[in-house]
Amino acid sequence: MPESVPSSLIIDAFKEIFQAERGAGKRHEPLGWVISVPDTHQKSVLAALDKERSLRVITCSTEDDANAVAAGLYMTGEPVIVMIQHAGLYASVNTIRGISMDGKVPIFYMIGLLSREKDKDPKDSRHSMVRFAEPLLDVFGIPHARMEGPDDVKLIPEYYRKSRERKGPAAVLVGLETA
Amino acid sequence: MMKPEEILKLIAAARGTAICVPTMTTGPAWRTLAPDDLSVGCVGFMGGASALGLGLALGAPDRRVIVFDGDGSLLMQLGSLATIAGAAPRNLTHLLFKNGVYHTSGSQETPGGQGVDFAAMAKAAGYRSTCTISTLDDLKKRLPALLSDEGPIMAQLMTGLADSTPMNSPPGTPFHQQVANVRAKVSAAG
Numbered sequence: 527m528p529e530s531v532p533s534s535l536i537i538d539a540f541k542e543i544f545q546a547e548r549g550a551g552k553r554h555e556p557l558g559w560v561i562s563v564p565d566t567h568q569k570s571v572l573a574a575l576d577k578e579r580s581l582r583v584i585t586c587s588t589e590d591d592a593n594a595v596a597a598g599l600y601m602t603g604e605p606v607i608v609m610i611q612h613a614g615l616y617a618s619v620n621t622i623r624g625i626s627m628d629g630k631v632p633i634f635y636m637i638g639l640l641s642r643e644k645d646k647d648p649k650d651s652r653h654s655m656v657r658f659a660e661p662l663l664d665v666f667g668i669p670h671a672r673m674e675g676p677d678d679v680k681l682i683p684e685y686y687r688k689s690r691e692r693k694g695p696a697a698v699l700v701g702l703e704t705a
Numbered sequence: 706m707m708k709p710e711e712i713l714k715l716i717a718a719a720r721g722t723a724i725c726v727p728t729m730t731t732g733p734a735w736r737t738l739a740p741d742d743l744s745v746g747c748v749g750f751m752g753g754a755s756a757l758g759l760g761l762a763l764g765a766p767d768r769r770v771i772v773f774d775g776d777g778s779l780l781m782q783l784g785s786l787a788t789i790a791g792a793a794p795r796n797l798t799h800l801l802f803k804n805g806v807y808h809t810s811g812s813q814e815t816p817g818g819q820g821v822d823f824a825a826m827a828k829a830a831g832y833r834s835t836c837t838i839s840t841l842d843d844l845k846k847r848l849p850a851l852l853s854d855e856g857p858i859m860a861q862l863m864t865g866l867a868d869s870t871p872m873n874s875p876p877g878t879p880f881h882q883q884v885a886n887v888r889a890k891v892s893a894a895g
Contacts, residue, residue, distance in 0.1 A: 559763070584763070584792050586756070587784025594753035595788070598760020601745065601884055603892040624750030630881040 529675035530705040533574040539682040547605040556582035558605040565611035567638025589618035612659040626695040634686040635697040670697040706865040723769035728754035730867040731773040733874035742886035752781025762794035777807045790831030797856040809870040827859035835859040
């Protein structure tokens with residue numbers, strides 16, 4: 527059965543990614559950027575990020591904004607993670623195609639599967655917004671994996687690296703609401 | 706009404722090391738006026754110029770970032786006004802070329818046409834300062850402040866139609882190459 531992942535583990539993973547990206551040497555403020563359109567499924571992470579001084583969170587009106595802000599930051603050499611919900615993935619497919627795919631901008635997404643039933647594989651969910659997220663990512667050829675418990679936190683750096691290596695999008699889907 | 710090309714000439718002469726983000730009908734003229742690696746066109750995701758400019762401004766706080774937006778374009782991501790105001794980049798100048806039509810697709814009137822006041826919207830969203838400019842003389846006077854005052858700044862520029870659109874112009878550098886060029890140049894500058 528899937529389990530909720532504590533927000534502290536997720537934020538530690540973000541920090542390790544950003545530290546690795548920055549490399550040793552001079553201190554950076556902020557350490558990295560989290561671009562967010564608030565997601566109910568990941569609200570405990572967003573709440574913890576509010577207290578996290580080393581990371582800067584930019585809250586966007588739409589996922590289209592989030593993608594473009596992330597691209598602008600990438601062009602200046604800044605490390606970025608985008609946190610959205612499956613509904614935001616659906617809302618922003620043209621921007622993801624234009625910026626991250628055609629524009630070859632490496633963007634790593636944390637995508638919340640709001641309303642995913644604990645006892646069901648997403649493909650069997652009674653909610654279309656849960657069922658269609660992974661197939662949509664497959665249609666676009668976007669590498670993705672599902673975080674189903676604390677042991678899967680390692681997927682975060684793995685898929686962040688994938689986005690950098692392929693110069694395009696990669697995503698981790700958040701299976702259950704974070705703790 | 707100002708000619709977009711005349712506005713762009715003034716900006717090209719005054720921009721210094723600013724990163725510029727043209728979109729739609731400002732793209733072809735800007736490529737000719739400023740064929741450098743410090744511009745990135747919003748191509749293939751209409752409406753994204755202002756948010757792209759925000760990301761650049763946040764990541765390069767020591768440089769000015771100038772967005773050449775269109776009214777039809779901004780309407781596609783109007784919420785970016787609040788996103789920008791919330792992030793409050795001090796180095797962002799958002800120029801809104803307002804012609805009241807979707808020039809590229811055949812000059813259909815934009816929703817609300819010339820009646821939509823983008824400067825008022827930006828001010829209400831929380832931009833630090835906004836203005837509307839209708840003549841080149843007025844633009845010449847205000848341009849130094851627009852490019853140096855603390856942002857975010859929005860100037861709504863009342864324009865006629867550009868001579869060219871992306872549909873009747875030769876293609877520019879592909880977007881992914883522009884991204885790589887700007888990243889190389891800005892990262893190298895530190």
